[in-house]
Amino acid sequence: MAKKILIIEDDKFLRELISQKLSKEGYDIKEAVDGEKGVKAVKDEKPDLILLDLILPGIDGFEVLAKIKEDPGLSSIPVIILSNLGQKDDIERGLKMGADDYLIKAHSTPPEIIEKIRSVIK
Amino acid sequence: MFWKKKKTKRDNLDIDKAKSVMPDNGNILMAIVYYLTDGILVFDKGNKLSLINPKAQEILDIENKNIIGTSLLDLCRNSRVQLLTTVFGGGFKETEKKELEISQDFIIEVSSISLVINREKTGTLVILHDITKQKMIERLKSEFVTVAAHQLRTPASAVKWTIKMLLDGDIGELTENQKESLDIAYKTNEKMIRLVNDLLNVAQIEEGKYLSKLVLSDIEEVVYSVIESYKKMIDDKGIKLEFNKPEEKLPKLLLDKEKMAIAVGNLLDNAVRYNKKGGKIIVSFSINDKEVEVKIEDNGFGILENQKDKIFTKFFRGANIVRIETEGTGLGLYISKNIIEAHRGRIWFQSKEKKGSVFCFSIPIKEKFGEFLTGEFY
Numbered sequence: 001m002a003k004k005i006l007i008i009e010d011d012k013f014l015r016e017l018i019s020q021k022l023s024k025e026g027y028d029i030k031e032a033v034d035g036e037k038g039v040k041a042v043k044d045e046k047p048d049l050i051l052l053d054l055i056l057p058g059i060d061g062f063e064v065l066a067k068i069k070e071d072p073g074l075s076s077i078p079v080i081i082l083s084n085l086g087q088k089d090d091i092e093r094g095l096k097m098g099a100d101d102y103l104i105k106a107h108s109t110p111p112e113i114i115e116k117i118r119s120v121i122k
Numbered sequence: 123m124f125w126k127k128k129k130t131k132r133d134n135l136d137i138d139k140a141k142s143v144m145p146d147n148g149n150i151l152m153a154i155v156y157y158l159t160d161g162i163l164v165f166d167k168g169n170k171l172s173l174i175n176p177k178a179q180e181i182l183d184i185e186n187k188n189i190i191g192t193s194l195l196d197l198c199r200n201s202r203v204q205l206l207t208t209v210f211g212g213g214f215k216e217t218e219k220k221e222l223e224i225s226q227d228f229i230i231e232v233s234s235i236s237l238v239i240n241r242e243k244t245g246t247l248v249i250l251h252d253i254t255k256q257k258m259i260e261r262l263k264s265e266f267v268t269v270a271a272h273q274l275r276t277p278a279s280a281v282k283w284t285i286k287m288l289l290d291g292d293i294g295e296l297t298e299n300q301k302e303s304l305d306i307a308y309k310t311n312e313k314m315i316r317l318v319n320d321l322l323n324v325a326q327i328e329e330g331k332y333l334s335k336l337v338l339s340d341i342e343e344v345v346y347s348v349i350e351s352y353k354k355m356i357d358d359k360g361i362k363l364e365f366n367k368p369e370e371k372l373p374k375l376l377l378d379k380e381k382m383a384i385a386v387g388n389l390l391d392n393a394v395r396y397n398k399k400g401g402k403i404i405v406s407f408s409i410n411d412k413e414v415e416v417k418i419e420d421n422g423f424g425i426l427e428n429q430k431d432k433i434f435t436k437f438f439r440g441a442n443i444v445r446i447e448t449e450g451t452g453l454g455l456y457i458s459k460n461i462i463e464a465h466r467g468r469i470w471f472q473s474k475e476k477k478g479s480v481f482c483f484s485i486p487i488k489e490k491f492g493e494f495l496t497g498e499f500y
Binding site: 017089106 | 276279280287318319326
């Protein structure tokens with residue numbers, strides 16, 4: 001069965017672009033446009049992996065991550081942060097909070113993102 | 123002119139009061155000192171206060187007017203004076219424009235200067251200058267750059283991803299010509315991303331919170347990995363790079379590896395970029411009991427004699443290289459210098475136009491710098 005990936009990203013263009021690319025790779029894609037909808041989608045969809053942006057309207061990515069990790073039913077879902085916040089502090093904070101990996105959008109290409117997803121969910 | 127000075131709420135320098143405490147025989151110089159908008163204190167040879175103007179009293183929050191003749195030690199009962207002495211110590215070490223945070227939204231600049239008359243030290247002059255507003259503007263400016271740069275990254279990512287997908291044939295096959303054009307677009311966008319990174323680095327430098335946690339690391343390894351990442355650029359230009367491993371094993375240094383790699387990368391980038399095809403670069407190390415030195419030598423275009431003093435300035439680009447390479451932000455060496463100095467290191471260079479440049483930097487070995495281990499360091 002196709003692995004399910006949830007993309008939490010507020011930028012429509014980026015979201016559609018990466019969603020299109022991942023669908024082509026055979027993944028089942030779900031999308032959420034802000035933090036609140038993201039948390040809801042994690043609960044409803046129980047995805048195999050979450051691609052999480054950090055700067056989101058309403059509750060931000062760090063809060064979304066915290067909510068996922070404090071819920072025993074969801075905490076085992078791998079999370080890859082995909083953000084343009086590239087400061088070391090942000091990266092360390094994200095990883096410390098339990099994210100599996102951290103990618104900076106402007107420094108990664110779609111194939112690199114896929115590679116990362118593959119290495120995390122195998 | 124002082125008699126026209128408007129009184130504001132913040133500025134509680136009371137002209138009339140100032141006049142009343144001014145000695146009758148006060149001359150024009152005394153008047154100037156009294157009305158000055160910087161705080162002035164003068165201590166005599168025995169470290170006793172011999173003069174203080176109203177602004178200094180305001181800054182240091184000293185109510186008592188009868189404090190002339192009081193010793194520095196006694197003055198230290200006032201918490202702000204005590205804070206002040208942390209800058210120049212009890213012995214009035216000469217300091218120039220040292221920043222002092224009195225409270226969260228009140229920052230002053232302190233200078234302490236020996237008063238020498240007829241070659242004899244007769245006392246110490248302390249000048250207090252309020253820089254709160256300046257600091258606030260600086261912070262706003264860096265915050266603006268940070269926000270702007272983050273905002274710029276999102277569209278740059280979108281362009282990057284789209285072009286990459288087009289190039290990879292995800293959206294349909296392309297002709298060779300189309301690929302070539304897109305390749306140029308991709309590279310141009312990468313330059314834009316690099317520029318944004320540079321701007322973010324500069325903004326962080328200016329906010330003063332630049333280095334992350336320092337860990338004991340191998341500088342040789344850092345330099346080597348930077349060279350590896352430039353391998354393609356070096357080969358494409360037919361440059362011969364000589365990497366001289368250190369003669370003895372280098373001690374580990376306290377580094378923010380990521381930032382150090384940026385500093386070394388900028389130096390190497392210049393040595394490659396501002397070099398002719400088939401040029402030469404030598405990277406070497408040396409060590410003494412205090413520090414490890416890294417040297418990057420090239421036989422490229424060099425730096426013009428009359429521009430050498432500007433080389434580490436923000437946005438500066440050499441007149442001789444602007445003609446050859448139109449690209450470049452003029453931020454590289456500024457960033458490198460700041461990174462190295464944040465590691466308490468030094469950076470310097472020698473250069474001759476058309477002959478090449480040698481850039482060196484040194485990083486202290488930790489045993490000699492105990493405060494590295496305990497002290498707060500960004």
